[in-house]
Amino acid sequence: MNEDIAIPPVRADGLQLEEQRRLREWFWTAQRVSWMAFGIVCVIALLGFTGSGGWFHTQSIQFSAGTIELPRVSRWEASDNMMIRFDDLVGPREVTIGQPFFDRFTVERIQPEPAANSVMTNAQGMVFDATGDPPHIVDISIRSTHFGWTSFDLGMGDEMRRASLLVLP
Secondary structure (H helix, E strand, C coil), X not given: CXXXXXXXXXXCCCCCCCCCHHHHHHHHHHHHHHHHHHHHHHHHXXXXXXXXXXXXXXXXXXXXXXXXXXXXXXXXXXXXXXXXXXXXXXXXXXXXXXXXXXXXXXXXXXXCCCXXXXXXXXXXXXXXXCCCCCCEEEEEEEXXXXXXXXXXXXXXXXXXXXXXXXXXX
């Protein structure tokens, strides 16, 4: 036999190996922390904070004349929807969307088409015709062109509200 090879001592549990216990314990701790982080990311995704579904995916902005529902979190280059619901019986059904929204999103489709469009200072306006009893619903398909945080103004009639939206890569 070769006498240069050192034989590790037999441990109390019967194993005959030499290990660095502190390194193993650090590695096991890092594994547990990583699994907890992955679990938290999964819960965040299921709740809708990463876009495409979940309880927190959309936000509703209330006006006296109706509601605008739009995504709170969207994905870069993914299609999404904005729904405008007019609840009032009389008056023009007018919506104003701030220009920072159009800097971040493209509009793919508006159903039904607006009766009139207008370009204002730092905003765009749309007027919709409606007949019959409310509610009247307008569906706008949008697609993000850039990722990041954006805030813009939304208006219905004479009321204006501030909306914020996050586009994830």
